[in-house]
Amino acid sequence: MNKNGFFTAVTTLLVLCWAILPAQAALPKNFDISDNYYNVYGGPDLSATLIGDNEFSRGDTVTLNIELMNKGKITGFKVENEVDLGDYVGEMLQQAEMQYEAQATTAVGILATLKSEDPNIKVKSGPQQAGTLRQGKQSASPTKFTIEINKNASAGTYPLTLELSYQYQHNVQVGGDEFDATTGVVTNKEVGIWYENKTQTQTLNIKVKKEPYFEVTNVTGDLYPDEGGMLRVTYKNIGEEPAKDATVRISAADPFSTTDDQAYLGTLNPGESAVAIFDMDVDETATPKPYSLNSEILYEDADGHDQVSDSIKINTEVLPAKESLPGYQTVTGVAFMALAAFFVMLRKKRQD
Numbered sequence: 001m002n003k004n005g006f007f008t009a010v011t012t013l014l015v016l017c018w019a020i021l022p023a024q025a026a027l028p029k030n031f032d033i034s035d036n037y038y039n040v041y042g043g044p045d046l047s048a049t050l051i052g053d054n055e056f057s058r059g060d061t062v063t064l065n066i067e068l069m070n071k072g073k074i075t076g077f078k079v080e081n082e083v084d085l086g087d088y089v090g091e092m093l094q095q096a097e098m099q100y101e102a103q104a105t106t107a108v109g110i111l112a113t114l115k116s117e118d119p120n121i122k123v124k125s126g127p128q129q130a131g132t133l134r135q136g137k138q139s140a141s142p143t144k145f146t147i148e149i150n151k152n153a154s155a156g157t158y159p160l161t162l163e164l165s166y167q168y169q170h171n172v173q174v175g176g177d178e179f180d181a182t183t184g185v186v187t188n189k190e191v192g193i194w195y196e197n198k199t200q201t202q203t204l205n206i207k208v209k210k211e212p213y214f215e216v217t218n219v220t221g222d223l224y225p226d227e228g229g230m231l232r233v234t235y236k237n238i239g240e241e242p243a244k245d246a247t248v249r250i251s252a253a254d255p256f257s258t259t260d261d262q263a264y265l266g267t268l269n270p271g272e273s274a275v276a277i278f279d280m281d282v283d284e285t286a287t288p289k290p291y292s293l294n295s296e297i298l299y300e301d302a303d304g305h306d307q308v309s310d311s312i313k314i315n316t317e318v319l320p321a322k323e324s325l326p327g328y329q330t331v332t333g334v335a336f337m338a339l340a341a342f343f344v345m346l347r348k349k350r351q352d
Helices: 005-009 088-105 330-349
Strands: 014-015 037-042 046-051 059-069 074-077 107-116 121-123 126-132 143-149 157-174 190-208 214-220 228-237 243-251 262-268 273-282 287-302 306-308 312-318
Touching: 005 088, 014 287, 037 088, 037 107, 037 157, 046 107, 046 157, 046 190, 059 107, 059 126, 059 190, 074 088, 088 107, 088 157, 107 121, 107 190, 121 157, 214 243, 228 243, 228 262, 228 312
Parallel strands: 014 190
Antiparallel strands: 037 074, 046 059, 059 143, 107 126, 107 157, 121 143, 157 190, 214 228, 228 273, 243 262, 243 287, 287 306, 287 312
């Protein structure tokens, strides 16, 4: 058959709108089933694979790369309209329909949606367009989703649900008038394609790794403008793994300064705490109010690798400047005058 002639002769292509036609909908009125020569069974079958590492740290915001593949296949077909011997129009239309029916395994207009039922994992990306995927093909580029892992999430496996919605060719009908022996085509040929909706779901697992994780449980120390003071900070390992040879480093920002910005904590096993002491200076112009300082812990993990924790906040406060006691200057003056008078009397007595 002349393919160019065939496609040129196609005068009508009926694509039923996905948003209007639900799955398993009734046959459209303009889809003439009397011209249907075959029913084909089978269709697309999408599978998703997470590319790269699926293990992350609590508090991470990461982008997942998901590769799609269409493993669809045609499982069988049934002849619905027999063609009489010598019926050239019927034979040509029957052959044309079979060519179209082979496209039943193509997933058209894939829309991917990633969902998490666990509040510790938040999907930041909305639905993503993933294009059209033919049988046996994989996506040319990965579909990307950004997720945020709660900093208080427990170590373990977290399932994510990937929904893949698309259209696929449910049935085809062909029609035409007469067979032109000269050109070898059927005149006024028309094709109707009926699409339906399909949604597949798949579970993708991510893991939150076991590791040390730290929080500040207590802060003490009286800090005043234009005075130094000791800041005592209690750190606790709330993770699942020990932190060996841990050293905490503080970042002093205005109005604080220090020449003592590190403190050794030692080995912190899960659930254990240690106190770090920092000698802090406070600027004389500091405004009395709450402040927040950043710190981080350097440690050796269970595999012997050096690690640095996420930033850990230290909430402290600059107190109002100390006031002189009432009457302090007057009392000091009187005492000085009394002492001076005492020395005068003592000197006079010696002269006598």
